Amino acid sequence: MAGGSGGKNFVNRPSASDTGGLPRGAMSRPVVTRFAPSPTGMLHIGGVRTALFCWLYARKHGGRFILRIEDTDLDRSTDDNIRIIEEGMAWCGLDWDEGPVPGDPTRWIGEHGPYRQMQRMESHYKPAVERLLHEGKAYRCRCGREELDERRKAVEARGVPFQYNRGLDAGNGCRNRQHDASEPFAVRLKMPEGTEPWLDEGAIAWTDLIKGRLAFPAASMDDWIIARTGEGCEIGVPTYNFCVVVDDTGMEVSHVLRGDDHVSNTPKQIALYQAMGFERPEFGHVPMILGKDGAKLSKRHGATSITEYQAMGFLPAAVRLALARLSWTPKVDGQAAETAEEELLTDAQMIELFDLKDIQKSPARFDMDKLSWMNQKLIQRASWRELEPHLRHFMPQKWNENGDDWKRIAITATQKGKSLKEMEESLAFCWKRPAEADFDEKAVEKFMTEAVKPALQEVTTLTDYDHDALQAAFNGILERHGLKLKDLAQALRVALCGKPVSPPIFDTMYLLGREEVLARLARWLGE
RNA sequence: GGCCCCAUCGUCUAGCGGUUAGGACGCUGCCCUCUCACGGCGGUAGCAGGGGUUCGAGUCCCCUUGGGGCUACCA
Numbered sequence: 001m002a003g004g005s006g007g008k009n010f011v012n013r014p015s016a017s018d019t020g021g022l023p024r025g026a027m028s029r030p031v032v033t034r035f036a037p038s039p040t041g042m043l044h045i046g047g048v049r050t051a052l053f054c055w056l057y058a059r060k061h062g063g064r065f066i067l068r069i070e071d072t073d074l075d076r077s078t079d080d081n082i083r084i085i086e087e088g089m090a091w092c093g094l095d096w097d098e099g100p101v102p103g104d105p106t107r108w109i110g111e112h113g114p115y116r117q118m119q120r121m122e123s124h125y126k127p128a129v130e131r132l133l134h135e136g137k138a139y140r141c142r143c144g145r146e147e148l149d150e151r152r153k154a155v156e157a158r159g160v161p162f163q164y165n166r167g168l169d170a171g172n173g174c175r176n177r178q179h180d181a182s183e184p185f186a187v188r189l190k191m192p193e194g195t196e197p198w199l200d201e202g203a204i205a206w207t208d209l210i211k212g213r214l215a216f217p218a219a220s221m222d223d224w225i226i227a228r229t230g231e232g233c234e235i236g237v238p239t240y241n242f243c244v245v246v247d248d249t250g251m252e253v254s255h256v257l258r259g260d261d262h263v264s265n266t267p268k269q270i271a272l273y274q275a276m277g278f279e280r281p282e283f284g285h286v287p288m289i290l291g292k293d294g295a296k297l298s299k300r301h302g303a304t305s306i307t308e309y310q311a312m313g314f315l316p317a318a319v320r321l322a323l324a325r326l327s328w329t330p331k332v333d334g335q336a337a338e339t340a341e342e343e344l345l346t347d348a349q350m351i352e353l354f355d356l357k358d359i360q361k362s363p364a365r366f367d368m369d370k371l372s373w374m375n376q377k378l379i380q381r382a383s384w385r386e387l388e389p390h391l392r393h394f395m396p397q398k399w400n401e402n403g404d405d406w407k408r409i410a411i412t413a414t415q416k417g418k419s420l421k422e423m424e425e426s427l428a429f430c431w432k433r434p435a436e437a438d439f440d441e442k443a444v445e446k447f448m449t450e451a452v453k454p455a456l457q458e459v460t461t462l463t464d465y466d467h468d469a470l471q472a473a474f475n476g477i478l479e480r481h482g483l484k485l486k487d488l489a490q491a492l493r494v495a496l497c498g499k500p501v502s503p504p505i506f507d508t509m510y511l512l513g514r515e516e517v518l519a520r521l522a523r524w525l526g527e
Numbered sequence: 528g529g530c531c532c533c534a535u536c537g538u539c540u541a542g543c544g545g546u547u548a549g550g551a552c553g554c555u556g557c558c559c560u561c562u563c564a565c566g567g568c569g570g571u572a573g574c575a576g577g578g579g580u581u582c583g584a585g586u587c588c589c590c591u592u593g594g595g596g597c598u599a600c601c602a
Contacts, residue, residue, distance in 0.1 A: 036602090187600095239601085260595080484561080
């Protein structure tokens with residue numbers, strides 16, 4: 001289980017100097033990626049996938065991976081939600097080199113903090129807004145919300161899309177009104193007209209690391225708000241698109257890897273990079289994860305929160321693998337996997353093989369069956385010691401009362417399960433004696449025959465529950481009573497577990513222990 | 528509606544002008560077997576449609592259709 005799940009690994013990594021193999025001769029600055037979720041709810045599986053790509057890319061290039069909390073949506077952001085993000089990331093083994101210290105709003109790791117946007121207001125955003133205002137690249141806007149709504153309606157009533165200060169709304173905006181700060185105001189960025197030399201044939205364009213060249217006509221974008229209307233005559237809380245640019249620059253992010261849904265934000269941000277005179281990073285837009293029906297993955301598709309996957313008994317490594325393999329095909333010497341075995345990559349292999357050019361442009365549907373399969377395979381190949389810490393969370397208190405030998409046998413006996421939850425279920429008989437109502441009637445009738453009872457009686461005389469000893473003893477019993485293992489084993493299962501299904505019978509007996517076996521057998525033998 | 532993106536088995540995908548269109552998951556047949564599983568060996572199923580370009584198109588171009596994203600003083 002590489003990658004771990006402890007999530008306590010927040011120490012700074014030695015900032016690797018080797019960024020060799022930089023793709024496409026991009027640039028010479030060190031690789032820095034970041035995951036910037038907003039704490040407005042649970043940690044979405046799609047977000048985790050994006051984070052995973054960022055993490056893989058940073059690890060692959062010996063760079064840094066940053067976690068930044070985008071909490072400028074005052075209405076929806078909460079400390080609890082920040083906690084959920086931190087815990088979810090940690091559980092997934094996505095350790096960050098810079099970012100918040102879990103559970104402690106006042107501390108962080110890294111030299112570019114703070115890493116919660118609301119804590120960067122005075123220090124980072126306001127000065128940037130003021131500078132833009134001062135340089136005439138942004139302006140104060142006093143168009144009220146109600147007024148704007150009306151203008152929007154009026155324009156849309158004519159079947160034309162509303163664009164602030166453009167099209168049918170031209171001349172209505174504050175762009176040339178030189179408002180001062182004597183009244184409340186929002187701040188808008190002046191977007192290019194279309195003739196600026198830095199544009200590409202009148203369009204804001206870039207070469208996306210995943211999608212290739214993308215271009216948006218400047219005329220299709222209006223002056224957007226970079227800072228909301230503030231209290232009194234102050235500058236208000238800046239908007240997402242503004243903060244991202246200031247932060248990515250301040251944190252030296254070299255590669256902005258994010259969800260597809262941000263493609264249309266990119267030209268706005270590029271215009272801001274231009275206005276601020278910042279060097280723009282590389283952009284890579286990762287396709288979305290869709291639900292089974294092809295619609296955006298949402299609650300109604302089942303689990304979307306990473307916490308739910310944890311609760312269902314998936315290993316973090318399995319979640320990482322399954323998520324990574326959506327839209328990404330690892331290639332070894334240019335070859336994709338040709339066998340099931342090759343599909344099961346370790347974290348080290350993923351890091352080694354990760355390459356943006358092998359990422360699909362189209363969205364992928366989330367396949368629970370494949371996750372399940374990977375989970376099962378990873379459970380199978382893990383040692384019982386690796387599994388125990390994960391399994392423990394699914395077990396009753398009594399689990400911890402058992403010794404290593406017992407745990408080892410319990411785990412290996414159920415290690416073909418698809419999930420930790422399933423393993424727990426198949427061990428449930430250990431702590432729960434079947435009640436009268438629990439016995440599977442059909443099974444009782446079928447296996448608990450008169451012919452098998454003398455053999456069962458003899459089983460009660462056995463004292464050595466070691467696997468080999470049981471094996472030998474059983475051979476004798478079967479021979480004496482003219483039975484097959486199948487007959488005795490099934491009868492025992494029914495007697496011990498109430499149903500004809502359990503781990504291998506000798507293991508089942510060992511796990512229960514002689515005393516418990518006798519107690520459960522008593523009901524079926526002469527009282 | 529406008530802008531942008533996407534399109535190979537049910538799903539994830541390989542393919543980069545000439546292939547019996549390959550693999551994995553799922554489903555399924557057989558074998559193995561003390562139950563359930565695991566495992567082993569097979570099978571099933573695909574280039575959305577229509578035009579071009581070309582000796583030749585899943586691969587290149589255009590259109591149609593379908594899907595997705597954005598279109599906020601949300602992120």
